[in-house]
Amino acid sequence: MKKRSALLALASALLLCAASISASMASQQSNTSGSPVRIYVEPVLVGQESPELIEMDAKVNSYVSQYPSVFSGTYISTDSSGLTVGVVDQNDPAADALKALVGKLDPTSSFITIIPARYTWNDLDKIRSSIVDEYMTGGSGVSGVGVDASQDAVLVEVPRDASGLDLTNNPIAIKLTQQYGSAVMFQESAGETSATTANNDISPHFGGSGYKWYDAAGSVASGYCSLGFPVKVNNVTYGLTAGHCRPGSATNYVNAYSVGGVSSSLYFGSLYTTTWIGTQNTYGDWSLLKGSGYNPYVYNGPVGSSTFLSVVDASFYYPSVNSGMCSSGARTGQICRYKVFQTGWCEPYDGVTTCSLIRMKSDQNNDGSYDCDGWYYGDSGGSIYAGATGGVRAFGIASAITTECPAAGRFYYATSLFGVSRWNSGASMPLAP
Missing domain, CATH: 3.30.300.50 (GMP Synthetase; Chain A, domain 3)
Structure with missing residues (x-):
């Protein structure tokens, strides 16, 4: 029987996004x-977003994402204390509705600022x-x-x-x-490279668990990857993972099993659909597994840990710039203190251009100096999320990292759930009770 801790500590969930990103700066020459x-x-970048700001950000960003022809987007302040929204047309009814929403969420105007913007999203x-x-x-x-x-x-x-x-x-x-x-x-x-190399996760599978591809004869592909989240399409629940994980055009790799071995209880499923290679430049780097069980929980400890958190919300849009993120994968376990730099990013890796990405860096010491201590090979497809009241909020899956580790820190690239919703607007995520 699978051993999973029932420790869903709210405090842990609220600390998941313990760091946020500072706003970028530009000079003109x-x-x-x-x-x-x-x-x-x-x-x-300094400071940490408060739980209160995290929840305000989620509500405002969800609203703003519905009107990309009115707003430029949202971002967290450089000291992680506030949220800013850019509005191009101040006279649009959507702008008036935003002001009303902000008035309810932040009646003392302590957290949220609305400013004029030049360009819409x-x-x-x-x-x-x-x-x-x-x-x-x-x-x-x-x-x-x-x-x-x-x-x-x-x-x-x-x-x-x-x-x-x-x-x-x-x-x-x-x-x-x-x-x-x-x-x-x-x-x-x-330069960039994909993040492709644990546990013995049995069905129904959780985010952050690891799997390998096997052919019909039982031969295993090199390397391993991680599971992200459950995704429901047409009332069927699939497992979301990275598209590049399945070996290229090698269609003989038909079944996925836990890193721990091959048995019916360790079965991760077979391929339902993938963007790799063909539509990753529109929808991002992802695929859906079918035929096993996939549950809305994410492993939140080191590799081998059985503790987990509930997935209580999912954003099928990009996160706010400067907000904090976490990852969970089979190679490195849970890592937090990533900071979002840009969204809607496109980057070539593994020889193809991939879009619908979230571009981030890691700051594990929370000192404003970026590092290379985030996810790594084997974490591809793993869960990318932020803290939420009672659990975590899903945002995407791990996709790629920069090849080298410069003094300024490595870039980390995650495929946003926005890419999944662009593929099928009816896609949703089952949530934990």
Whole structure:
């Protein structure tokens, strides 16, 4: 019989997002063409979001996400004490309704600020999509791109110029600035790789448990991956995991079993559908497993631990920029204190461009210095979540990490549940009672 602790301590849940991200900062410099190029400067992030702010953020972000043609997005302040919402059309009825909602949630105006914005989320997402089509799908000159609500702009990663030109004189930065003006900003990139390598999790499976693919003859694929969350489509519950985990086009890998071995109780399922490879540039890096049981709980201890937390909410939209996240995977167990930098991110890894990503960094000491101590190979497909009253709120699954560990810390990329909802607007998540 599976041993799972019933310790669903609320205190643990509320500490899951113990850190938040500071707002990014940008400066403007001039290049030889005379056009201003916005240079992205990574911030030093301090503080922790209070449980009260976490709940306000969830409610406001959920509302704002319904009106992407009115709002630019939401983000947490640099000291983690407040929430900001950007509004482009102050006279839109949706803006009036937001003010009423904020008045109820924050009657003393202690936490939430509404400010004017230049670009709506739809404006920025359209620019992001155009850059992906022109510079990433074609494989020329851009290594990553996504939306940063805290900057009211699209952040573009470009490779370091081989001739030594700085970003202010980078030809692609100049061209995109001339095309989109202040709506774009730039950063030099580092290489990426997928996060593909535990336990003996039996059905029904929890988030953060590990599995391997086997062929019909019983031969096992190299490496292992992790399970994310249950997802319900047309009244059938599937297991959400990373799409890149199943070996390429090797269709002979038909069944998934626990890392612990092959038996009926350790069966994780077979492939129902996947975005990999073909639609990952629209929906993100994910697949659905079928044929086993998948429950709304997440392992919240080190590898081998049996303690878990309840999944009490799910966001099928991007989290607020600067908010805190946690991960749970078969390689590293639970890790918190990630900070969201950009959303709607697109990044090439494993030879293909993948979108619908959340771009994060880890700050395990909570000192504003980013590190490389987040998830790792084997955690792909694992749960990405934030604290919520009574448990956790699901946001996505682990997808990729930067190859190297620079002094400024490694980037972590998670596929957002937003990608799943784009694929099927009727998709939902069963929640714990």
